[in-house]
Amino acid sequence: MHTKFPYSINVGGELLSLERPVVMGILNATPDSFYQHDEGAEAIRQRARKMLTEGATIVDVGACSTRPGYTAPDEKEEMQRLREALKIVREEAPKAIVSVDTFRADVAKMCVEEFGVQIVNDISEGGLDKEMFKTVAELGVPYILTHNTAIDETEDAPYMALFLRDLGSKVEMLHEMGVCDIILDPGFGFNKTLEQNYIVMRNLEVLHELHLPLLVGVSHKSMIFKLLGTTPSEAMNGSTVLHTIALQKGAHILRVHEVREAMECIKITNELNGCLT
Numbered sequence: 001m002h003t004k005f006p007y008s009i010n011v012g013g014e015l016l017s018l019e020r021p022v023v024m025g026i027l028n029a030t031p032d033s034f035y036q037h038d039e040g041a042e043a044i045r046q047r048a049r050k051m052l053t054e055g056a057t058i059v060d061v062g063a064c065s066t067r068p069g070y071t072a073p074d075e076k077e078e079m080q081r082l083r084e085a086l087k088i089v090r091e092e093a094p095k096a097i098v099s100v101d102t103f104r105a106d107v108a109k110m111c112v113e114e115f116g117v118q119i120v121n122d123i124s125e126g127g128l129d130k131e132m133f134k135t136v137a138e139l140g141v142p143y144i145l146t147h148n149t150a151i152d153e154t155e156d157a158p159y160m161a162l163f164l165r166d167l168g169s170k171v172e173m174l175h176e177m178g179v180c181d182i183i184l185d186p187g188f189g190f191n192k193t194l195e196q197n198y199i200v201m202r203n204l205e206v207l208h209e210l211h212l213p214l215l216v217g218v219s220h221k222s223m224i225f226k227l228l229g230t231t232p233s234e235a236m237n238g239s240t241v242l243h244t245i246a247l248q249k250g251a252h253i254l255r256v257h258e259v260r261e262a263m264e265c266i267k268i269t270n271e272l273n274g275c276l277t
Contacts, residue, residue: 007213009142009181011097011118018213018252021266024058025051025259029085030065044088052093054259060121061085062101078107086115103128105135112139124148125170137178144215145170147187159196160203171210184212189221197223204249216246217255240265
């Protein structure tokens with residue numbers, strides 16, 4: 001049951017309680033996202049307003065697609081996209097909790113210092129920019145550590161044991177560098193086979209051994225539509241199924257495209273667990 005792990009994180013000097021699950025809404029300020037993107041000032045404004053109205057606690061703004069086979073924009077282009085998007089989000093909701101989805105340390109620093117972004121969401125596990133861990137420590141913001149390491153299991157070393165060891169080593173490194181608030185993301189879809197994605201979901205509760213809040217991002221991902229033989233746009237039902245399973249296994253944050261549906265999922269799951277909202 002989720003309430004066994006009542007964490008909180010420091011966002012901009014205020015504590016955000018994760019005793020009950022919250023939703024992180026995805027805002028893709030990029031033309032090449034695998035599923036949903038929000039280009040243009042009005043689209044970004046409406047998207048941010050809709051997510052917050054429907055109950056999102058965090059708005060996750062990204063400007064660099066991480067879909068399979070993507071070509072990342074250069075740092076200058078990513079910064080320009082984010083400046084435009086974050087300016088609009090801050091105008092629309094100046095007090096909202098905002099995270100930036102980037103693997104570049106200088107981009108993260110710009111977003112925090114210029115727009116007061118409170119959380120850094122790095123899909124690369126610190127692997128694409130060696131300055132990321134140091135930069136997050138200096139900024140003093142929560143860091144979402146996303147598992148993104150290819151693992152080959154053996155008879156003596158099963159997948160989840162190696163998975164947990166990899167995440168644990170990165171957590172230890174971050175703590176040693178002075179990062180206080182770490183959120184774990186199992187990294188569904190990143191450097192994993194279809195089978196490995198479901199191994200992780202099946203054993204999700206094992207991650208509580210690291211004693212950190214847990215974020216799950218499966219919304220419309222290939223582990224759903226490839227299994228079902230459909231498309232990203234047809235994966236909302238599958239997303240809700242996996243959101244429910246993740247909540248039952250103790251997820252604290254759901255990173256989603258459809259906020260209202262995720263909020264309904266949380267409300268029903270809380271009722272089942274005897275945790276009334």
